[in-house]
Amino acid sequence: MYDCIIVGTGPAGLSAALNMKMFRKDYIWFGTKSLSSKVTKAEKIANYPGLPFVSGKELFEAFDGHREAAGLEITEKTVTNIMANAGTFMVLADNEIYESRSVILCMGVMTAKLLEGEENLLGRGLSYCATCDGMFYKGKNIAVICNDPKYEHEVEYLADLANEVYYIPTFAESRVDKENVTLIKGVPVSVNGQMKVESLTLKSGEELKVDGVFALRNAIAPSKLMPGLDVEEGHIVVNRSCETNIPGCFAAGDCTGRPYQYTKSVGEGNIAAHSCVAYLASLDKN
Numbered sequence: 001m002y003d004c005i006i007v008g009t010g011p012a013g014l015s016a017a018l019n020m021k022m023f024r025k026d027y028i029w030f031g032t033k034s035l036s037s038k039v040t041k042a043e044k045i046a047n048y049p050g051l052p053f054v055s056g057k058e059l060f061e062a063f064d065g066h067r068e069a070a071g072l073e074i075t076e077k078t079v080t081n082i083m084a085n086a087g088t089f090m091v092l093a094d095n096e097i098y099e100s101r102s103v104i105l106c107m108g109v110m111t112a113k114l115l116e117g118e119e120n121l122l123g124r125g126l127s128y129c130a131t132c133d134g135m136f137y138k139g140k141n142i143a144v145i146c147n148d149p150k151y152e153h154e155v156e157y158l159a160d161l162a163n164e165v166y167y168i169p170t171f172a173e174s175r176v177d178k179e180n181v182t183l184i185k186g187v188p189v190s191v192n193g194q195m196k197v198e199s200l201t202l203k204s205g206e207e208l209k210v211d212g213v214f215a216l217r218n219a220i221a222p223s224k225l226m227p228g229l230d231v232e233e234g235h236i237v238v239n240r241s242c243e244t245n246i247p248g249c250f251a252a253g254d255c256t257g258r259p260y261q262y263t264k265s266v267g268e269g270n271i272a273a274h275s276c277v278a279y280l281a282s283l284d285k286n
Contacts, residue, residue, distance in 0.1 A: 001099045002026050004276055005091050007079050008106035010036035011262045012253025014063055015269025016104045017072050023277045029072065030079050030093055032150070035063055038108070039262070048262055059262070080129040082226040084246050095131040102279060104272045105236060105251040109260070110219040116190035118215070125197025125212045128220055130154035139163050140211040143200045145170070145188055151216040152176050158214060166200070166208050222255060242272035250276050
């Protein structure tokens with residue numbers, strides 16, 4: 001049982017992890033070792049105090065150097081579900097369950113819109129996790145939507161199980177080369193079915209008859225990640241202490257709303273960690 005699980009390795013997640021380390025808490029930090037694509041792709045950043053007109057590459061190097069110097073370890077697994085249960089949290093990451101007394105959500109914002117029908121069919125043929133649900137589609141026909149090349153190994157994993165895969169990457173170059181994988185250039189707009197997934201419709205009007213749809217994205221809508229979490233217009237609702245409506249759950253950074261600024265994210269990560277430490281102290285007193 002961890003004291004805290006931190007989800008997301010952007011500026012807010014790094015700030016939270018640094019503070020949890022400083023307070024000697026037992027935590028695990030989920031995300032990617034590249035930290036934040038938003039940071040690395042930035043041409044120039046003019047409003048980060050002490051680093052005038054720093055490039056995204058330079059800021060990443062500063063962040064990663066601080067992470068390494070502090071001895072912070074990143075667990076490169078994708079969190080697909082968080083359940084609050086009697087004062088503790090169960091976190092599903094790449095088909096493994098981790099338990100914690102608290103969580104800090106710093107996973108940024110989901111830029112991709114949900115497909116029409118996605119909310120209703122989640123868990124009924126639509127999945128966010130290849131390793132969790134892939135075995136259910138052995139010998140079946142599936143569609144896979146992927147918005148980041150780092151998930152293409154999961155596409156290949158699914159292709160080894162399924163009969164036929166309609167693969168829809170949202171980036172230019174795909175490296176998946178399997179006989180049963182058909183590369184689709186279209187844009188998916190809706191997932192269809194009554195009690196379970198029956199097809200996927202493209203913007204062109206083409207309908208792909210499938211038994212299941214996997215949406216492999218580098219962000220999951222907060223409302224889908226954690227049932228019961230208070231969300232408004234796609235952002236997690238927090239107070240000035242970065243507390244959510246669920247005791248023991250804190251949130252920081254872009255996922256809490258605008259402005260989407262690195263300085264704001266770093267500050268909220270700090271606040272969330274301090275609030276989390278205070279929350280853990282209150283548990284220890286009881």
